[in-house]
Amino acid sequence: APNIDAGRKIFFSKRCAECHVINAQKDRKRDRVDLGHLRKYASPMFVATAVWNHGPKMVARIKAKNIPLPTFNEHELNDLIGYIKHEGTPSIERPVLLRVGNPRHGQEIFKAKGCTQCHKVDGGGSTSDVGPDLGEATDLNGSLSEIFSTLWHRGPSMWALIPQKIGSYPEFTVDEMNDLIMYLYFLSYRDRPGGPVKGEKVFFDRGCLSCHTAGQGRKSGPDLADSKLGTDGEVLVAIWNHLPAMEASMESAGLPWPEFHGTDMADLIAFLRHKAAESAEKRMNIKPVK
Numbered sequence: 001a002p003n004i005d006a007g008r009k010i011f012f013s014k015r016c017a018e019c020h021v022i023n024a025q026k027d028r029k030r031d032r033v034d035l036g037h038l039r040k041y042a043s044p045m046f047v048a049t050a051v052w053n054h055g056p057k058m059v060a061r062i063k064a065k066n067i068p069l070p071t072f073n074e075h076e077l078n079d080l081i082g083y084i085k086h087e088g089t090p091s092i093e094r095p096v097l098l099r100v101g102n103p104r105h106g107q108e109i110f111k112a113k114g115c116t117q118c119h120k121v122d123g124g125g126s127t128s129d130v131g132p133d134l135g136e137a138t139d140l141n142g143s144l145s146e147i148f149s150t151l152w153h154r155g156p157s158m159w160a161l162i163p164q165k166i167g168s169y170p171e172f173t174v175d176e177m178n179d180l181i182m183y184l185y186f187l188s189y190r191d192r193p194g195g196p197v198k199g200e201k202v203f204f205d206r207g208c209l210s211c212h213t214a215g216q217g218r219k220s221g222p223d224l225a226d227s228k229l230g231t232d233g234e235v236l237v238a239i240w241n242h243l244p245a246m247e248a249s250m251e252s253a254g255l256p257w258p259e260f261h262g263t264d265m266a267d268l269i270a271f272l273r274h275k276a277a278e279s280a281e282k283r284m285n286i287k288p289v290k
Helices: 004-013 036-040 045-064 074-087 103-112 144-165 174-187 196-205 232-253 264-285
Strands: none
Touching (some): 036 045, 045 174, 074 144, 103 174, 144 174, 232 264
């Protein structure tokens, strides 16, 4: 739970009160932005979205006031947001909740908002090396406060480059930011892409060739280059569904059951996808007989 007293100290010691007030009725200067309305939002994602959308203006105002750009760790941000919500304008409305983010939509938003102009994911998706490869980021799979802290600290350098790389500054709705953060969060939990060269070795070493080929036609089992390989999850579902038939076939042939370790399965799938692409290309290049 956030420490409200600590959040109050942070609000004033970090000089947030120079530009913000939490209840406009108490504001004698009448020129500060009221944060009181944030009380009704249950998730800090609303705050994170507001910070992103207003980030460049916030930084410009901070510089104009000759205030050092404040830094926050995750605990300080948690306490600060807790204080803002505690002191905010009371509302008779129910708290505004946020749906669970959709990482697939987040991936689409990542592309649509121009994030690929600066960032790669696992070495692909962009020709730019301006920003870090987010597939290798280690600070995007913590709590929302941790991610928010990272966003705040890297924001000014990002906000300065965005007009040069994209042209217009991308703003987000709360749902869009929620989906985007969910996508970035789950990047750390994905399997790294396999290697087709290593996968070919796995294919031969594990005895797959006893029942299958990869582009040379059917044996006792199907030609795996002709298989429809969807997502990794769909591949694993197909393997699971065919396990009884595979086990029976291997037992009757006296073949040992193969074991996979580490990246073996990811490499094998990458090899089969590579062979499937080769097979599809060959079929497209076949000229009809006249």
